[in-house]
Structures are given as C-alpha cells and as structure tokens.
Amino acid sequence: MKQYVTVEEIENGYRKLSEDESRLCDDLIAEASTLIDAYALSADEGIKKIVAKRMIRRAIASSGAGTVPFGSNGGTVSAMGYSQSFTMTGTVGEVYLSRAEKNMLGSKARIGFSSSLEEAKA
Secondary structure (H helix, E strand, O other): OOOOOOHHHHHOOOOOOOHHHHHHHHHHHHHHHHHHHHHHOOOOHHHHHHHHHHHHHHHHHHOOOOOOOOOOOOOEEEEOOEEEEOOOOOOOOOOOOOHHHHHHOOOOOOOOOOOHHHHHHO
C-alpha cells in the first residue's frame, strides 16, 4: 500500500510531535492512505498528500487527553462559580474524509440516481 505522507511532512507547518504522537502518526498515515485509496484511487497524488496531511493532523489534534477535541466547539468547563459550555461537532481521534476533502479528491456526493445517459455525456 502506498503512503502519501511521512511523519516529518505532518510536522512541517504544524508542530513537533511527541514520541507517542509520532507512533500514533505512523498508524494514522497507513489508515488515511487506505481510506483515501478506497474513496478515490485515481485522484492526483499531490491532492492525496494534502488530504492525508489534513486528516492526520485533525486526528492527532483531537486525540489529546484533557483538551477540547479539534473539530468541536468544546465541552463544559467550570470553576469557582463560572462555567463555559461548548457543543461537540466533530469526532475524537478518528481519521475521516471531510466533505471538502472528498470534493478535493474528485468524488462529489450525488443525491438521487445515476443513469447510463449521464455517463455518456461525460
């Protein structure tokens, strides 16, 4: 299986990863590459690299213990009579393709049906 990004490329333009995050990153690279190929095998390799970086950085950022997960508006924090509430909007530590990433890979969602006539026009 081809991997589209390295740990060093994930760190570039992001941040230095801890040893634990680097080990996690290795696993996430394989998972993201498999997911990308399953979704759009024939997509441009440069686009696949960008999408893989985004997927992995999102998963690493959301896997930190004791922090508000990336892709969310938070949880609830309270201290000394004050509280702050957030709404969870994302997943925690999961590698997934966002709608924008699916569009980047050239696989736009279709609602309804497709027919052979639709394919013939292309």
